[in-house]
Amino acid sequence: MKRRAIEFKIDGITVKGSAGQTVMDVADQAGIYIPRLCDVEGLEPQGSCRVCTVKVDGRPAAACTQPAAHGIDVINNTPEILSYRRDLIKMLFQEGNHLCSICEASGRCELQAMAYRLGIMEPAKYPYLQPVRPIDASHPDILLDKNRCIRCGRCIRASQQIDRKNVFGYIGRGINKRVGVDGRNLADTDVDVNDSAVAPGTCPVGCIIMKRIGFHEPIGQRKYDNAPIGSEIEKTRSGRGKE
Amino acid sequence: MARTKVIEIEPLTRVEGHGKVSIHLDDNNNVKDARLHIVEFRGFERFIKGRPFWEVPVIVQRLCGICPVSHQLAAAKAMDIIVGAKKLTPTAEKMRRLMNYGQIFQSHVLHFFHLCSPDLLFGFDADPKVRNIFGIIKKMPDLAVQGVMMRKYGQEIIKATSGKKIHGTGAVPGGINKNLSIKERDGFLKDIAKMKEWSLGALALARNYTLEHMEMIQDFAAFNSNHLSLVREDGALDLYHGNLRAIDAEGNAIFNQVDYRNYNDYIMEEVRSWSYNKFPFIKSRGQNDGWYRVGPLSRMNTVDFIDVPESRKAHEEFKALTNGKPNNMSLAYHWARMIEVVYCIEKIEQLLHDPDLQGDDLLVKGDRAEEGIGLVEAPRGTLFHHYRVNEQDQVTYCNLIVSSTNNNEAMNRAVTKVAHDHISGNPTITEGMLNHVEVAVRAYDPCLSCATHALGQMPLTGELYDAEGTLLERKSRTI
Numbered sequence: 082m083k084r085r086a087i088e089f090k091i092d093g094i095t096v097k098g099s100a101g102q103t104v105m106d107v108a109d110q111a112g113i114y115i116p117r118l119c120d121v122e123g124l125e126p127q128g129s130c131r132v133c134t135v136k137v138d139g140r141p142a143a144a145c146t147q148p149a150a151h152g153i154d155v156i157n158n159t160p161e162i163l164s165y166r167r168d169l170i171k172m173l174f175q176e177g178n179h180l181c182s183i184c185e186a187s188g189r190c191e192l193q194a195m196a197y198r199l200g201i202m203e204p205a206k207y208p209y210l211q212p213v214r215p216i217d218a219s220h221p222d223i224l225l226d227k228n229r230c231i232r233c234g235r236c237i238r239a240s241q242q243i244d245r246k247n248v249f250g251y252i253g254r255g256i257n258k259r260v261g262v263d264g265r266n267l268a269d270t271d272v273d274v275n276d277s278a279v280a281p282g283t284c285p286v287g288c289i290i291m292k293r294i295g296f297h298e299p300i301g302q303r304k305y306d307n308a309p310i311g312s313e314i315e316k317t318r319s320g321r322g323k324e
Numbered sequence: 325m326a327r328t329k330v331i332e333i334e335p336l337t338r339v340e341g342h343g344k345v346s347i348h349l350d351d352n353n354n355v356k357d358a359r360l361h362i363v364e365f366r367g368f369e370r371f372i373k374g375r376p377f378w379e380v381p382v383i384v385q386r387l388c389g390i391c392p393v394s395h396q397l398a399a400a401k402a403m404d405i406i407v408g409a410k411k412l413t414p415t416a417e418k419m420r421r422l423m424n425y426g427q428i429f430q431s432h433v434l435h436f437f438h439l440c441s442p443d444l445l446f447g448f449d450a451d452p453k454v455r456n457i458f459g460i461i462k463k464m465p466d467l468a469v470q471g472v473m474m475r476k477y478g479q480e481i482i483k484a485t486s487g488k489k490i491h492g493t494g495a496v497p498g499g500i501n502k503n504l505s506i507k508e509r510d511g512f513l514k515d516i517a518k519m520k521e522w523s524l525g526a527l528a529l530a531r532n533y534t535l536e537h538m539e540m541i542q543d544f545a546a547f548n549s550n551h552l553s554l555v556r557e558d559g560a561l562d563l564y565h566g567n568l569r570a571i572d573a574e575g576n577a578i579f580n581q582v583d584y585r586n587y588n589d590y591i592m593e594e595v596r597s598w599s600y601n602k603f604p605f606i607k608s609r610g611q612n613d614g615w616y617r618v619g620p621l622s623r624m625n626t627v628d629f630i631d632v633p634e635s636r637k638a639h640e641e642f643k644a645l646t647n648g649k650p651n652n653m654s655l656a657y658h659w660a661r662m663i664e665v666v667y668c669i670e671k672i673e674q675l676l677h678d679p680d681l682q683g684d685d686l687l688v689k690g691d692r693a694e695e696g697i698g699l700v701e702a703p704r705g706t707l708f709h710h711y712r713v714n715e716q717d718q719v720t721y722c723n724l725i726v727s728s729t730n731n732n733e734a735m736n737r738a739v740t741k742v743a744h745d746h747i748s749g750n751p752t753i754t755e756g757m758l759n760h761v762e763v764a765v766r767a768y769d770p771c772l773s774c775a776t777h778a779l780g781q782m783p784l785t786g787e788l789y790d791a792e793g794t795l796l797e798r799k800s801r802t803i
Contacts (some may be wrong), residue, residue, distance in 0.1 A: 182491065183383045216374055218716035224376055292717055293407070295378030297687070299494070299502035300487025 087151040091135075092158050104144040104155055105133060114311035115157050116166055116198065118173075118191055118285055119233035120145035123277075124242055127234055132169050132195065134162065163199060170196050171205030177212060178228035179286070185295050186287030188303030192231060194310035214259070219268035222292050223279050230260050230288040240278035248272045260288075328356065331747075333758050343770070345761055347743045353751055358743040360735045360765060362601035369722045377406055377713045378497050384709070387726070388771055389490055390434065393427035393482055394702030394727075396495050397564070398709035401698025403497035405585075406713050408690025415683030416499035421564045422675045423485035423494055424700065428563060429668040430478025431703035432620075432661045435769045436526060437471025440658060443763050444533050449756035470522045474665075477512075477519050481672065484508040499687040509676055516673050520634075523662075523669045527638055530662040534655065535645075543745075545654035545738035545764040548573035549615065550606060551622035552730065554701050557581065559628030561639075561667065563701040569626045570606055570616060575649050578606055584699040587708060593725065601732045604725055615733035618705025619768065620660035625650040632674065635667035654738050654767045661769070702727045704769055728770040738764040 084099035091113050098107035108115050119130035128146035135144045136156040181187045217225040237249045248270045252261035264270040279289050334344030348357040368384055381399040385392035442455045461468040479489040486492025494500055554566035570578040579590055594603040594611055605614030630636040698709045705727035712721035742764040747757055
């Protein structure tokens with residue numbers, strides 16, 4: 082059945098989509114980047130990181146889960162919203178042990194890239210929580226460093242929705258919420274190196290890593306060395322500035 | 325009861341990292357004891373435990389902002405053993421060598437031009453307002469520009485081989501992660517002639533200074549010691565790989581061509597309560613007589629020859645000064661260091677003409693091992709990295725003997741001798757007197773903590789206390 086065509090504005094720019102799409106879907110299609118961490122193509126959105134917060138007709142909403150509707154007015158890029166996003170990213174940095182200088186995900190890490198994109202150049206005012214979470218190196222080919230986990234849930238959804246497994250899942254609530262595995266450790270689960278849950282690009286940070294790869298990708302050739310995060314969406318936009 | 329006074333020089337200036345010197349005097353102001361204290365604790369050997377082994381070269385290089393390449397390479401060599409890479413590809417080994425030469429070149433240049441040249445060119449007692457790099461810039465702008473541009477050249481080589489000028493990621497277990505592009509190569513070749521010319525100029529400066537001040541230098545912080553370094557199998561200078569050789573003050577071999585993976589059979593480390601720096605010594609000579617020196621002076625003493633022409637000539641002249649015997653003068657480090665600057669630029673030129681650097685075969689691996697030991701010659705001397713890794717790829721053991729650690733006893737002896745010679749019996753502390761002690765330490769170019777610096781916030785303070793800890797006298801200067 083053909084979906085009803087809709088039209089609305091993002092930061093004053095008219096965009097076109099169809100009913101059933103999210104605000105994020107339509108924005109992506111139009112080449113307008115709305116920052117996000119927990120949302121990734123191919124997985125159902127869950128709206129947990131809140132980095133994609135926009136204002137829809139004046140009310141905050143997560144663009145990745147907010148249904149698009151005809152005639153709505155979406156505000157994505159204002160100093161106020163950018164300030165919220167910066168605070169969220171800073172809190173993620175403070176909550177985990179994100180030592181970019183020694184992390185092999187550096188240069189392809191979405192958290193780091195988002196910080197650069199949003200112009201975060203200094204530590205936040207919040208205290209570092211400096212968690213001490215044991216590294217799970219039990220699996221012969223996959224390593225989990227949960228000190229770097231941002232609880233985006235991408236591995237959980239990929240395991241459930243694509244791999245049809247339950248290798249990863251949330252444990253605990255509130256500040257104690259964390260990602261666990263379905264077993265004593267990763268080696269005790271039915272994870273496979275070919276699973277989508279552990280594929281490159283599923284984990285946005287350096288929490289799930291393939292062993293013995295490390296720093297094989299030279300500086301200068303890494304995903305975000307030469308173009309900021311979101312530019313892959315923005316470059317699809319035609320006639321930018323003329324609308 | 326006899327009173328003990330303690331003079332403290334804290335922090336030491338124009339050295340890498342932070343340390344202090346304490347000088348103990350009796351009632352007659354005679355020096356009873358003098359010590360170089362390393363006052364910071366780093367803890368890398370502990371917190372590297374549990375990390376995956378492939379992270380190690382990138383983590384441990386954070387020990388230092390001047391010689392991170394040495395730590396990266398020593399760790400990578402240890403991890404080569406872990407991944408079973410018995411022999412690297414020509415591209416990987418030559419890229420690593422190029423990285424090492426670039427680093428030693430820039431580090432030596434930094435030390436000579438920025439840190440020690442003010443002492444040599446203005447005098448140890450010169451006004452401290454002039455006796456600094458800004459004084460050099462004002463009085464000898466051409467020389468200062470050479471120092472800056474030479475350092476830049478070395479840093480750019482590090483960037484081309486490791487991805488960044490400081491703390492790159494080039495050397496990985498089993499090889500390297502990039503080759504040298506034609507564009508990068510041609511960029512370096514464009515300036516190589518000028519770099520050689522300036523390097524030879526710096527060598528002449530250090531050589532002439534040494535020869536012209538021989539009367540002072542043969543006594544200033546000069547003392548007999550053993551010397552240790554890596555040497556190539558044929559006895560040539562090799563800063564990236566070789567076997568261990570140790571000689572005594574007369575040049576007699578203590579051990580020779582020892583596979584460095586057996587270093588534990590030959591070297592021990594002593595801990596003293598007043599310093600975070602350990603005191604290594606040669607086992608067979610014991611704690612009292614087994615201490616040794618490392619670095620440019622020791623390398624010039626231990627190697628039989630250098631295999632590139634200009635530095636070979638310079639080395640021969642250097643050796644002739646002491647009739648082929650080891651040179652035991654601390655201030656001769658400067659001359660030796662500049663011979664190595666010429667050596668590095670000659671080696672860089674050789675490598676830039678080598679097509680292997682444009683190869684694509686970058687990595688090898690073989691049978692996994694549980695223990696890896698990697699040594700390189702760092703700018704300041706022999707650097708030891710030793711690791712054990714469990715079946716799950718996590719580091720379980722780490723021991724580092726850093727270059728400046730090897731020179732710990734020697735630097736303490738240098739401080740003691742200069743304190744005896746220049747402070748004993750003097751009732752008043754002068755700034756120049758304090759600087760003499762610093763000049764002795766500076767000769768070793770120590771990397772005390774490999775920490776960052778706060779420019780303009782580094783006062784040099786001398787304090788005189790009585791035995792009860794009451795401050796008797798204090799002098800301070802802020803640069």
